[in-house]
Amino acid sequence: MALYRAHVLVCKGTGCKSSGAAPVYDALKEEITRRGLDKEVMLVETGCHGMCEMGPIVVVYPEGSLYCRVTADDVAEIVEEHLYKGRLVQRLLYTTPEDKVKIPHYRDIPFYKKQFRIALRNCGYINPDNIEEYIARDGYVALAKALTAMDPEDVLAEVKTSGLRGRGGGGFPTGLKWEFCRRAKGDKKYVICNADEGDPGAFMDRSILEGDPHALIEGMMLGAYAIGADEGYIYCRAEYPLAIKRLGVAMAQCTEYGLLGDNIMGTDFSFHLHVKEGAGAFVCGEETALMASIEGERGMPRPRPPFPANKGLWGKPSNINNVETWANVPSIIREGGEWFASIGTEKSKGTKVFALTGKVNNTGLVEVPMGTTIREIVFDMGGGILNGRKFKAVQIGGPSGGCLTEEHLDLPVNYESLTAAGAIMGSGGLVVMDEDTCMVDVARFFLEFTQRESCGKCVPCREGTKQMLLTLEKITSGKGKMKDLETLEELALMVKEMSLCGLGQTAPNPVLTTLRYFRDEYEAHIKDKKCPAKACSALISFVIDAEKCRKCGICAKNCPVDCIAGDRNTPYVIDQERCIKCGTCLEVCPFQAVSKV
Amino acid sequence: MKDITLNIDGKICKGTEGDTILEVARSNDVYIPTLCFLEGLTPIGSCRMCVVEVENNPKMMTACTTPAQDGMVVSTGTEKLRDYRRQMLELIFAGRNHFCMYCSQSGDCELQDMAIAHGMDRVRYPYLYADFENDATHRDIQIDHNRCILCLRCIRVCAEKVGTHTLDLQKRGWNATIVTDLGRKLGESSTCTTCGACAQVCPTGTITLREFAYRGRRKDCDSVVESVCPLCSVGCRIKAYVRTGSIARVEGTAVNEPDGGQLCQKGRWTLPRSAERERISVPMIREGSHYREATWEEALDLVAKQFRKAHEADSDGVLVSSLCTDEELGLFVSLFKDGLGMERIDTFDGDVLRGFVKGFEPFRKQGVRPFTAAHKILDSDCIVNLSADPDEEAPVIASYIRVGVLRNGASLVNISCSPSPFRDITDVDAVTKTPAENIRLIEGLAGMVEALKATGGDPEKTVQVTAAEVAEKAGLTEEMVVKILGSLMDSKKPVFVLGGCLSRDPATVAASVNLAIACGAFFDDGIGMVPLVVSGNSLGTINTVLADEPWLGKKKLDFMYVYSTGLVPEDEASLSAISGSRFVVVQCPFWAHPLVNLADVLLPAPAWFERSGHYCTIEGERRRLSVVIPPKGEVRGLASVLKDLSKDLGVTPEKPKEAPCGNLFASEKPPAAARMVSLEEVRD
Ligand SMILES: Cc1cc2nc3c(=O)[nH]c(=O)nc-3n(C[C@H](O)[C@H](O)[C@H](O)COP(=O)(O)O)c2cc1C
Ligand code: SF4
Ligand code: SF4
Numbered sequence A: 001m002a003l004y005r006a007h008v009l010v011c012k013g014t015g016c017k018s019s020g021a022a023p024v025y026d027a028l029k030e031e032i033t034r035r036g037l038d039k040e041v042m043l044v045e046t047g048c049h050g051m052c053e054m055g056p057i058v059v060v061y062p063e064g065s066l067y068c069r070v071t072a073d074d075v076a077e078i079v080e081e082h083l084y085k086g087r088l089v090q091r092l093l094y095t096t097p098e099d100k101v102k103i104p105h106y107r108d109i110p111f112y113k114k115q116f117r118i119a120l121r122n123c124g125y126i127n128p129d130n131i132e133e134y135i136a137r138d139g140y141v142a143l144a145k146a147l148t149a150m151d152p153e154d155v156l157a158e159v160k161t162s163g164l165r166g167r168g169g170g171g172f173p174t175g176l177k178w179e180f181c182r183r184a185k186g187d188k189k190y191v192i193c194n195a196d197e198g199d200p201g202a203f204m205d206r207s208i209l210e211g212d213p214h215a216l217i218e219g220m221m222l223g224a225y226a227i228g229a230d231e232g233y234i235y236c237r238a239e240y241p242l243a244i245k246r247l248g249v250a251m252a253q254c255t256e257y258g259l260l261g262d263n264i265m266g267t268d269f270s271f272h273l274h275v276k277e278g279a280g281a282f283v284c285g286e287e288t289a290l291m292a293s294i295e296g297e298r299g300m301p302r303p304r305p306p307f308p309a310n311k312g313l314w315g316k317p318s319n320i321n322n323v324e325t326w327a328n329v330p331s332i333i334r335e336g337g338e339w340f341a342s343i344g345t346e347k348s349k350g351t352k353v354f355a356l357t358g359k360v361n362n363t364g365l366v367e368v369p370m371g372t373t374i375r376e377i378v379f380d381m382g383g384g385i386l387n388g389r390k391f392k393a394v395q396i397g398g399p400s401g402g403c404l405t406e407e408h409l410d411l412p413v414n415y416e417s418l419t420a421a422g423a424i425m426g427s428g429g430l431v432v433m434d435e436d437t438c439m440v441d442v443a444r445f446f447l448e449f450t451q452r453e454s455c456g457k458c459v460p461c462r463e464g465t466k467q468m469l470l471t472l473e474k475i476t477s478g479k480g481k482m483k484d485l486e487t488l489e490e491l492a493l494m495v496k497e498m499s500l501c502g503l504g505q506t507a508p509n510p511v512l513t514t515l516r517y518f519r520d521e522y523e524a525h526i527k528d529k530k531c532p533a534k535a536c537s538a539l540i541s542f543v544i545d546a547e548k549c550r551k552c553g554i555c556a557k558n559c560p561v562d563c564i565a566g567d568r569n570t571p572y573v574i575d576q577e578r579c580i581k582c583g584t585c586l587e588v589c590p591f592q593a594v595s596k597v
Numbered sequence B: 001m002k003d004i005t006l007n008i009d010g011k012i013c014k015g016t017e018g019d020t021i022l023e024v025a026r027s028n029d030v031y032i033p034t035l036c037f038l039e040g041l042t043p044i045g046s047c048r049m050c051v052v053e054v055e056n057n058p059k060m061m062t063a064c065t066t067p068a069q070d071g072m073v074v075s076t077g078t079e080k081l082r083d084y085r086r087q088m089l090e091l092i093f094a095g096r097n098h099f100c101m102y103c104s105q106s107g108d109c110e111l112q113d114m115a116i117a118h119g120m121d122r123v124r125y126p127y128l129y130a131d132f133e134n135d136a137t138h139r140d141i142q143i144d145h146n147r148c149i150l151c152l153r154c155i156r157v158c159a160e161k162v163g164t165h166t167l168d169l170q171k172r173g174w175n176a177t178i179v180t181d182l183g184r185k186l187g188e189s190s191t192c193t194t195c196g197a198c199a200q201v202c203p204t205g206t207i208t209l210r211e212f213a214y215r216g217r218r219k220d221c222d223s224v225v226e227s228v229c230p231l232c233s234v235g236c237r238i239k240a241y242v243r244t245g246s247i248a249r250v251e252g253t254a255v256n257e258p259d260g261g262q263l264c265q266k267g268r269w270t271l272p273r274s275a276e277r278e279r280i281s282v283p284m285i286r287e288g289s290h291y292r293e294a295t296w297e298e299a300l301d302l303v304a305k306q307f308r309k310a311h312e313a314d315s316d317g318v319l320v321s322s323l324c325t326d327e328e329l330g331l332f333v334s335l336f337k338d339g340l341g342m343e344r345i346d347t348f349d350g351d352v353l354r355g356f357v358k359g360f361e362p363f364r365k366q367g368v369r370p371f372t373a374a375h376k377i378l379d380s381d382c383i384v385n386l387s388a389d390p391d392e393e394a395p396v397i398a399s400y401i402r403v404g405v406l407r408n409g410a411s412l413v414n415i416s417c418s419p420s421p422f423r424d425i426t427d428v429d430a431v432t433k434t435p436a437e438n439i440r441l442i443e444g445l446a447g448m449v450e451a452l453k454a455t456g457g458d459p460e461k462t463v464q465v466t467a468a469e470v471a472e473k474a475g476l477t478e479e480m481v482v483k484i485l486g487s488l489m490d491s492k493k494p495v496f497v498l499g500g501c502l503s504r505d506p507a508t509v510a511a512s513v514n515l516a517i518a519c520g521a522f523f524d525d526g527i528g529m530v531p532l533v534v535s536g537n538s539l540g541t542i543n544t545v546l547a548d549e550p551w552l553g554k555k556k557l558d559f560m561y562v563y564s565t566g567l568v569p570e571d572e573a574s575l576s577a578i579s580g581s582r583f584v585v586v587q588c589p590f591w592a593h594p595l596v597n598l599a600d601v602l603l604p605a606p607a608w609f610e611r612s613g614h615y616c617t618i619e620g621e622r623r624r625l626s627v628v629i630p631p632k633g634e635v636r637g638l639a640s641v642l643k644d645l646s647k648d649l650g651v652t653p654e655k656p657k658e659a660p661c662g663n664l665f666a667s668e669k670p671p672a673a674a675r676m677v678s679l680e681e682v683r684d
């Protein structure tokens, strides 16, 4: 490879692409060539950096300067100032939300400072379409090491030592799972990658698929070698066309390099890999439903046992892991299980990628060592609550996670602590909520999702979640009775225990945790017919303060149902009977005379 | 298989490794409630009624799906479980319309029974008043989705037993419903065979058969009699529900057998409907253009007089139904063949049977059994349809074929003069233009397979005949022949289904057996051939009434005695021979037209539900027909009628020499010992 004095990395992840990374890339290419820098400066397309809302993101090495929200118009300046004159373009640097400090170095940005990247180690650093770049960052070293110097049992032992646990939700020890499959009787075995990523708002798997597909492929090969499988499937949701494309490119390159197919690296190990596009239903991410879907059947969960390790895809022993789980494996084999086990907490080793969203200043992907506290994630990396509002809760673990409160802020995040608090690690969704969020409505919102996504096979989930949802709707519309809380809780506990698959077993979590930590809010809805967060439209009303009203009539002009009356001489008044509670008047009043009560 | 021991509710229960907890419980008389489970169908664990607690396992386990393990300690009836089960039922009742007083299945509903058994005296959740569709577009089968509990039994039976995959699930979660043909109404379905299996397994009032809806609840019936369906060669086991002297419905029974306790559309409808048909209740004698009633004495006197005269002039004939039992066939043989020494005795469709018998004979002589039990189709990896139309001839065979292909992954090859009746699932459809080309194809394939196997499947080595030559002779493309060969050579256990029409030429039957032998189609009970031999007891006629050579229609006879069960229409050839006879006696339970119009004397006969005896079925078993409803009025059993008749004719019948079915299912040698034969042997 030729030597370059500088590298310009343009993120072409899905987030940055949609905010306009392509024109930036093209402009950079043109400008660099025009200025005759193309022999000295290399332009690279990379996968996601995790800070999508600051995109399009451009990083310039060797300095490691990160430019935010770059447009094609900024390109000339970047080339002129940074690449020619060696001066940072100050106005494009990341600025902290509170004290407005400009941060010149990527690694010093609070969002990245506390991160520890194993699964995402290459995301944003390499061109995912180029296997050479992966290899240059020690890619396929682990595979070579395993195939030439380790028995399958050694690989298995290493993964067991590492303490790696499933990142797809359940947190089952990966080494143990592999061992079950390895010991299962059968000469044909499969390894499967679960890349269905159905949780709304989750995109950690997508980032790996798009930013570092080889890590996943290498991980699967190591697993196949340890288990004794010679065929693999990546079940990727069809909504990830870029991921599917990149996987295709990566697999073709592997085949070309002799890293996929028969007798890999001249050994007896053979491995064939297929990509299967998912049908889109959330429940297809459940492992047994996923396998049914690969088999061409309707994606409906099957009862376990028998477990996939004994009877999986087409009835053959199969091992299924999540994208992030697989992506951790190469580093474990390369650096050793002990190394991995030194990161994290006693029972939860390594790191976890979270998708931080909601009412925080910095949203995006963060990979942190297990044991990092919620406070560190929300306040240090997330930069605190948006618009200076007050923190109220975090919802951890996707739609079937639980809501945790201020008192949990110093909870070190790991599988056990989250489960004990009523939440789950899930796939790593982390939604931050501020004081304007109604917790009953939050429970209703998430349950609406799971209820809609229930496959309908088993009675508790199909009928139980429907009844729970109706009860919540009753409460948020002010028609709840105190007895409903009892019924709700009873139903929730039953659905959790009696449902066939993980969807039903976890769907009640948002309800149970909000009942546990925010019972007073439920009671306010029922007893006082009030929504404390003023979010449930049935329980609020808009009123105009006659004192503050300057009788301009803007509210009346904008009201969609024309229910505000008044004139030059009389203050305006809202007809509560006809008001649909859209909140338009509140937004348009120039004198803050309208309020929500 | 290892024996295992479980402790279920304190009772020591023995089972076998591989059993589920439910299976162990049931075989040890421990009751566990179930709703979605149905023996014979893949368990899916969806209703959660069968949950049990297993010691040291924090999870609720469904007994119907959880494998039993040695030493397991299981509780089936803790307070928590009972509460949960009741909650499950309440949710079901609240979810859709289960206002029993408006349901045709009330009192005959597993869901209702379950609710009563669990003391569900109220529903704590609000009724959701679902507004799903009531699909009443089908003439016979109705689906009221408002009552569906989504146990998926119907979908499973339609896929796993009937094989049509008509039913499926649409939408998700609470909105999920059963759907036909991916979105059509049942009445518009192009795949539904109207077999009614779905209704038989539905535990609620969702899928019902209109005709039987108000004919009596299963448990209110006066009796339930197990018997056999006489209509086609498969001879399904049935149970008939009797109420106030009528048959309220007929269902299959053999849940743990390959047919899954199901019936085809023929059995489901023809059998119960026949109990409502108009009967010939007294003997009748033709007078000009109408019949007058007569006594048995008068009628039999007249019959005997005409018979004797014709017999002396060697101008008499007897034609009996192949839906007769072995015992009835025996009576005919002892009177007509052994007693009177008649040669002109035969069964309807005798030519079909003769063709099979002649084609099979050279192999039978080798001491092997040239056919296998029909359900072995399910064990095969390559099904070859030879001129059969199973949906017409024996619909259960069609189900076996569909299930074999769709569930067991068998390939399907059609070699016929007409396109495959299983168009969508046929891998190779070889349609020859003439029967002559058809037999040349089968012969050619047998030769090639034999040669290829001898050379270890290496086509490079010299093979006597080439695919091109076979193709040329059969009027097909070479590519087609190569494709068939590929399927046959890839198969470890092919099976051949022979249509009735194939037997018109016994040489084709023999050629087919040759092909089966060449392919190594050997099953434990015989060579992999399934001949579709017309009706319930066609096989039983082989050693009894079946004539060696055809005589029907060769000569105008003075007297013809015809015994029909009136259940299946008579073939044209037989009818025209009968109408050409001078004096015709028809004994038949029903006014079966046009047959009865040809009679000079009509004698009543017991209907299928009034008789008992045995059938030899192509399932390789003798099955018992039982009296469902005792005969009434002037209807007399065959034995007593023939006794009087023989007295009038002056003969004393002996026990028949040969037992029907006697050696039919026996084989001296394993099927693999069979050798191919020269077709000349058959043609002579
Ligand atoms: C409703 C439901 C949806 C799921 N969706 C996903 C998913 O999108 N991605 C995933 O990796 N695991 C998902 N899972 C978890 C998988 O069933 C399975 O546990 C996981 O793929 C195992 O991999 P791991 O051990 O590496 O976590 C889902 C589970 C349930 C119950
Ligand atoms: S728990 Fe829900 S999603 Fe899972 S099988 Fe039951 S109905 Fe389907
Ligand atoms: S009648 Fe038979 S074929 Fe038709 S839907 Fe029901 S089970 Fe399927």
Ligand code: SF4
Residues within 6 Å of the ligand: B147, B148, B149, B150, B151, B152, B153, B154, B155, B178, B198, B201, B202, B203, B204, B206, B207
């Ligand atoms: S129609 Fe009947 S058998 Fe089919 S799912 Fe509904 S309740 Fe079950």
Ligand code: FES
Residues within 6 Å of the ligand: B033, B034, B035, B036, B037, B044, B045, B046, B047, B048, B049, B050, B051, B062, B063, B064, B065
């Ligand atoms: S009978 Fe076992 S879950 Fe329905």
